[in-house]
Amino acid sequence: MNPIDILVTNGTVLAMDQDHTVVENGAVAISGDRIAGIGPASSFSSHNVAEVIDARGGIIMPGLVNTHNHAAMTCFRGLADDLELMSWLQDYIFPAEARLTEKKVYHGALLACAEMILSGTTCFADMYLFEDAVARAAKEAGMRAVVGEVLYDFPSPNYGPIENGFSYTTELIDKWQGDELITAAVEPHSPYLCSPDLLVEAAAVSEASDVPLIIHVAETRSETETIRSTYGKTPVAHLGDLGVLSPRLVACHCVDLTEDDILLLRQKNVKVSHNPESNMKLAAGIAPVPRLLEAGVCVGLGTDGCTSNNNVDMFAEMDMAAKIHKVNCLDPTVMDARSVLRMATIEGARVLGLDGQTGSLETGKKADLILIDTNKPHLTPMYHIESHLVYAAGAGDVAATIINGRLVMKDRHLLTLDAEAVMAEVNEIAKDILGG
Amino acid sequence: MNPIDILVTNGTVLAMDQDHTVVENGAVAISGDRIAGIGPASSFSSHNVAEVIDARGGIIMPGLVNTHNHAAMTCFRGLADDLELMSWLQDYIFPAEARLTEKKVYHGALLACAEMILSGTTCFADMYLFEDAVARAAKEAGMRAVVGEVLYDFPSPNYGPIENGFSYTTELIDKWQGDELITAAVEPHSPYLCSPDLLVEAAAVSEASDVPLIIHVAETRSETETIRSTYGKTPVAHLGDLGVLSPRLVACHCVDLTEDDILLLRQKNVKVSHNPESNMKLAAGIAPVPRLLEAGVCVGLGTDGCTSNNNVDMFAEMDMAAKIHKVNCLDPTVMDARSVLRMATIEGARVLGLDGQTGSLETGKKADLILIDTNKPHLTPMYHIESHLVYAAGAGDVAATIINGRLVMKDRHLLTLDAEAVMAEVNEIAKDILGG
Numbered sequence: 001m002n003p004i005d006i007l008v009t010n011g012t013v014l015a016m017d018q019d020h021t022v023v024e025n026g027a028v029a030i031s032g033d034r035i036a037g038i039g040p041a042s043s044f045s046s047h048n049v050a051e052v053i054d055a056r057g058g059i060i061m062p063g064l065v066n067t068h069n070h071a072a073m074t075c076f077r078g079l080a081d082d083l084e085l086m087s088w089l090q091d092y093i094f095p096a097e098a099r100l101t102e103k104k105v106y107h108g109a110l111l112a113c114a115e116m117i118l119s120g121t122t123c124f125a126d127m128y129l130f131e132d133a134v135a136r137a138a139k140e141a142g143m144r145a146v147v148g149e150v151l152y153d154f155p156s157p158n159y160g161p162i163e164n165g166f167s168y169t170t171e172l173i174d175k176w177q178g179d180e181l182i183t184a185a186v187e188p189h190s191p192y193l194c195s196p197d198l199l200v201e202a203a204a205v206s207e208a209s210d211v212p213l214i215i216h217v218a219e220t221r222s223e224t225e226t227i228r229s230t231y232g233k234t235p236v237a238h239l240g241d242l243g244v245l246s247p248r249l250v251a252c253h254c255v256d257l258t259e260d261d262i263l264l265l266r267q268k269n270v271k272v273s274h275n276p277e278s279n280m281k282l283a284a285g286i287a288p289v290p291r292l293l294e295a296g297v298c299v300g301l302g303t304d305g306c307t308s309n310n311n312v313d314m315f316a317e318m319d320m321a322a323k324i325h326k327v328n329c330l331d332p333t334v335m336d337a338r339s340v341l342r343m344a345t346i347e348g349a350r351v352l353g354l355d356g357q358t359g360s361l362e363t364g365k366k367a368d369l370i371l372i373d374t375n376k377p378h379l380t381p382m383y384h385i386e387s388h389l390v391y392a393a394g395a396g397d398v399a400a401t402i403i404n405g406r407l408v409m410k411d412r413h414l415l416t417l418d419a420e421a422v423m424a425e426v427n428e429i430a431k432d433i434l435g436g
Numbered sequence: 437m438n439p440i441d442i443l444v445t446n447g448t449v450l451a452m453d454q455d456h457t458v459v460e461n462g463a464v465a466i467s468g469d470r471i472a473g474i475g476p477a478s479s480f481s482s483h484n485v486a487e488v489i490d491a492r493g494g495i496i497m498p499g500l501v502n503t504h505n506h507a508a509m510t511c512f513r514g515l516a517d518d519l520e521l522m523s524w525l526q527d528y529i530f531p532a533e534a535r536l537t538e539k540k541v542y543h544g545a546l547l548a549c550a551e552m553i554l555s556g557t558t559c560f561a562d563m564y565l566f567e568d569a570v571a572r573a574a575k576e577a578g579m580r581a582v583v584g585e586v587l588y589d590f591p592s593p594n595y596g597p598i599e600n601g602f603s604y605t606t607e608l609i610d611k612w613q614g615d616e617l618i619t620a621a622v623e624p625h626s627p628y629l630c631s632p633d634l635l636v637e638a639a640a641v642s643e644a645s646d647v648p649l650i651i652h653v654a655e656t657r658s659e660t661e662t663i664r665s666t667y668g669k670t671p672v673a674h675l676g677d678l679g680v681l682s683p684r685l686v687a688c689h690c691v692d693l694t695e696d697d698i699l700l701l702r703q704k705n706v707k708v709s710h711n712p713e714s715n716m717k718l719a720a721g722i723a724p725v726p727r728l729l730e731a732g733v734c735v736g737l738g739t740d741g742c743t744s745n746n747n748v749d750m751f752a753e754m755d756m757a758a759k760i761h762k763v764n765c766l767d768p769t770v771m772d773a774r775s776v777l778r779m780a781t782i783e784g785a786r787v788l789g790l791d792g793q794t795g796s797l798e799t800g801k802k803a804d805l806i807l808i809d810t811n812k813p814h815l816t817p818m819y820h821i822e823s824h825l826v827y828a829a830g831a832g833d834v835a836a837t838i839i840n841g842r843l844v845m846k847d848r849h850l851l852t853l854d855a856e857a858v859m860a861e862v863n864e865i866a867k868d869i870l871g872g
Contacts, residue, residue: 084769380863
């Protein structure tokens with residue numbers, strides 16, 4: 001084994017690997033950016049270890065993977081809630097977004113990174129405008145991220161006409177190629193805001209560069225009706241006929257699906273990002289996730305942007321995912337804690353094509369992990385770790401966050417970002433939004 | 437004004453009163469156990485004030501009211517999840533409860549009080565066995581509580597046959613009469629576990645002592661089917677025909693209601709406790725709360741016991757209540773943040789007959805209030821206070837809790853309970869449960 005840089009010890013290791021490995025009184029050794037070993041705490045010596053992190057009997061687990069975010073929307077958190085979708089978009093979100101700048105997106109994304117790190121997320125996928133700023137923010141925060149500029153038929157406040165959108169996207173891919181934290185993706189908005197030509201070209205760019213293709217699909221019944229009336233088929237079938245469905249495709253939301261859609265997603269090995277809090281708050285509907293899982297579709301969890309949530313907290317998302325499907329199916333056995341926890345970790349990594357790097361604790365993988373402090377009234381007693389993490393734990397229970405072998409948060413203090421400065425910048429942006 | 441004992445200042449006061457009063461840069465003055473004044477911070481002098489609490493720009497609001505709990509079930513938190521209801525009850529919960537003792541209930545209730553105080557709840561209603569132990573625990577924690585021994589047709593692990601259940605109940609009412617924190621109530625379990633005679637006698641005791649009558653009603657479709665097949669009517673109609681419906685009745689769950697049931701609840705001014713997380717996790721169903729509110733029924737929020745939740749966190753309950761009805765009604769405007777916040781505060785107090793004492797910040801009411809620390813990434817920026825509290829804030833954001841004029845938590849440290857000792861006791865109980 002290489003020399004150990006960080007030894008995280010004295011906790012229960014929940015590996016989230018294929019074998020559901022749990023090591024009581026365990027430890028994880030980190031060398032450089034990778035996991036060098038996992039085992040009983042007694043099997044590691046802290047001699048010559050640069051940093052020993054005491055889990056104090058808590059849980060050592062993989063960092064959470066947020067498969068769908070619009071990070072910079074933190075700038076609009078709580079600006080407009082409890083409204084009809086069209087009023088929300090047209091009276092609040094679109095006018096605010098029309099006045100976006102790269103600087104606002106950068107600071108908004110930094111704030112989201114601060115929140116994500118504090119709530120145990122180590123990797124996120126993002127879709128927005130000025131996405132290079134999101135990549136720079138994630139890099140500065142020390143977070144793993146998949147970033148992509150949103151592409152649609154109408155002119156963008158960032159790049160203008162769609163041709164420029166594609167050149168922006170290829171430049172983003174080239175710029176971040178080989179980066180240890182950032183992956184650039186191709187991100188057409190949705191079947192209803194993207195022409196068939198746009199969708200086909202986006203798929204071609206994604207294939208040529210072998211990067212993820214991320215899109216919103218079948219988010220609402222109204223979207224399905226629009227696509228049906230225009231193309232005579234469901235959104236998923238429409239994408240299928242255009243040749244856009246592939247294992248690289250991340251289909252976000254997937255609320256309004258037919259059984260044929262589900263089988264097609266499975267056949268093409270399309271990945272799905274499930275966003276229950278957003279779907280509930282916007283009254284979009286309930287995605288048929290138990291059926292998707294039964295059909296063998298790979299499903300991860302995502303928060304969506306925090307205007308429709310209103311946080312980017314994956315613990316709240318797990319709790320919601322576990323509960324909404326039980327009541328929807330009138331069956332308390334669906335979406336058990338382990339399945340939900342897998343969606344928030346290893347399955348989420350698989351959705352983003354990063355399961356070789358992150359999402360579970362395994363020797364040789366990147367060291368993306370978090371500690372949960374379980375010595376709290378609401379986490380006492382402890383019968384089942386997985387159940388506790390899904391149903392009882394919260395964002396505030398994350399005691400430390402390590403990404404790519406780097407300690408980025410300890411004892412609720414951010415080590416890569418100045419939280420006060422980040423909040424102050426976004427508070428200034430909010431004043432501008434209210435005055436605008 | 438009387439001399440000020442505690443001045444909570446330098447925050448935004450959200451009074452939750454009839455006029456939706458909000459005081460920016462405000463303060464709340466406390467004399468003894470009561471609110472002595474509310475106004476701009478500049479209108480109060482801290483001269484001669486025994487304790488000044490700086491809200492540091494956060495939110496000063498009423499403590500949350502949890503209208504339905506089985507506090508001592510903290511002992512079984514996470515013991516058995518994701519199971520069929522009958523397996524959950526018969527294989528896990530009933531065997532564990534058969535071995536309950538007053539001591540276990542006392543320590544379990546103390547743990548629940550610790551968790552509730554840390555998550556901003558200042559008042560709760562409880563139904564369980566050995567309920568005098570719950571009253572003693574709440575008193576020791578400094579919490580306001582409505583307590584009642586559960587009554588049903590079969591012998592109880594506490595009191596034995598039902599006659600003793602009624603004498604235990606009347607003794608409980610006599611013992612706690614006039615207490616500044618504790619109210620005893622009469623608590624028959626449900627129409628399916630209580631004979632008509634039991635229900636009628638319970639209602640008579642509640643009326644004679646003028647205390648709340650608390651019951652589970654219409655929690656599942658299966659309950660409705662049972663009552664229909666036995667009595668030929670819905671659970672609510674059955675209670676109505678027995679003369680049990682009254683303004684003192686707190687009907688918990690109310691998931692499976694007909695329109696006639698709703699009108700009857702309104703006509704009799706019955707109060708409803710809505711428990712969305714429990715109803716979702718146990719796959720009971722979704723209560724028609726928007727319709728209940730529209731009909732003019734008073735509805736409060738409750739967590740239910742933490743085996744079906746798995747915490748007693750009212751912030752999580754508010755978020756769930758706001759979102760589940762939006763998606764169920766496919767309407768993002770239902771259950772807006774203000775309505776949900778009222779259910780968690782003043783309407784909850786009204787449910788328990790305590791709205792003259794607690795649930796809003798008004799001069800002369802008992803001083804039950806909490807501080808929210810908003811200087812955090814996930815609460816930045818701040819456009820709308822009510823929206824933030826329901827959709828973005830969490831239990832960990834509560835910076836201080838005051839109940840009956842007494843500071844019981846500050847900066848996340850409990851001042852009335854030794855958290856480590858309370859957790860240690862319940863961890864011992866858990867060992868016994870696993871070994872049993």
